[in-house]
Amino acid sequence: MVNKYLLERSLRSVWHPCTQMKQHELQPLVTIARGEGVWLYDFDGRRYLDAIGSWWVNLFGHANPQINAAIRDQLDRLEHVMLAGFTHEPVVELSERLGKLLSNKLGHCSYSSDGASAVEIALKMSFQYWYNSGHPEKNRFVSLQNDYHGETLGALSVTDVALFKDIYAPLLRPGTHVLTPDWRYASEGESGRDYALRAATALETYLQENHAVTAAFIVEPLIQGAAGMGMYHADYLKRARELCDRYQVHLIADEIAVGFGRTGTMFACEQADMVPDFLCLGKGLTAGYLPLSVVMTTDAVFSAFYHAETARAFLHSHTHAGNALACRAALATLDIFEQDNIIDTNRIKASYLNHAAHPIASHPRVKNFRNCGMIWAFEVETSDPDFSVNFFHAALKQELSLRPLGNTVYFMPPYIIDEHETDLLVAGTVRALDSC
């Protein structure tokens, strides 16, 4: 009853994101009453395993007692104060702890509220670094084919996912997308690493010719998420770092989706043993609790803005930058990483899921079953043009929240998922596959 009432009101007044609203004439929304652990519960008491972490953000489950307590405690002290002219304990402590996680090589933190805004900051900061350094001609950006960096106009300009981008082309700044290192594009018989190095050569050729007008190369490290969880060899990033150094171009690592342990290390760049000039973080930063994002950068970049002249400063602002509640949620998240040894325990969980997922990997309609850290993905052979929507509803019937990207089904479960829940996830996925 509540379900139906809320559903009607939502369709009348809420314009849901990334949704053809008319489809909801036939396919109902799921009205969620509460969440606990990996589970979401609707008003009829049905439950759904949040297997994609509520759009890749949830790390430690819903209603996590420790994060809840930290936010409650902060609520009684300070909910928010503007970060221009003021500062507060949670934002200082968070910046210091993030800096330490990156060996203090990216010690300057600039905050905003969502991933796309973090990307905007990184792009503008990179451009202005060159501008302040006497090179205003370095004002172009290069990214990868199939990369995704968010959907505001600047972020969309460096994105290469047709579904989100094509219609807005007249509004965007033209940019270049060089060959993707995603191993699904390798030639027959070519190893993932060889292919990644071939892709790096394409970046090299581009930079050789265009470095004088290029501010930065922006990249999704190790996994191209929105394009369908394309995975690639870490040596690509190693080469990219060398090339950016050689050609004096910034490297922006967009770890909004993969940061905080998703690829098996705290940050994906660690696997290539490299440090970017800008690191963008969002999504899991607050374990999915509150909107918060950050761009971390080097002393070299910071110094180019540090001057008596106001105009040389980074005059960019987001009203809720460094929100105190969100920073406390982020601090509680970092506490859990440390105290529960999450990176190590995730390795055990990943190996359990890989073993348990045999019926998926060997399913006759499944191709390219792959895993990196706490992300799994596979393509499903189908002739259904609406596979994504139909699979979503088939999965709901199996108590699973799964939202394929085209015909790519993926898992990005909260790290607290246990073995029993993993078994339910695998069994439900196989049944959903067999029903559509």
Ligand SMILES: *Cc1c(COP(=O)(O)O)cnc(C)c1O
């Ligand atoms: C989600 C995402 C973004 C955009 O983040 P929003 O918070 O949705 O604006 C940018 N880059 C990557 C790699 C992402 O996955």
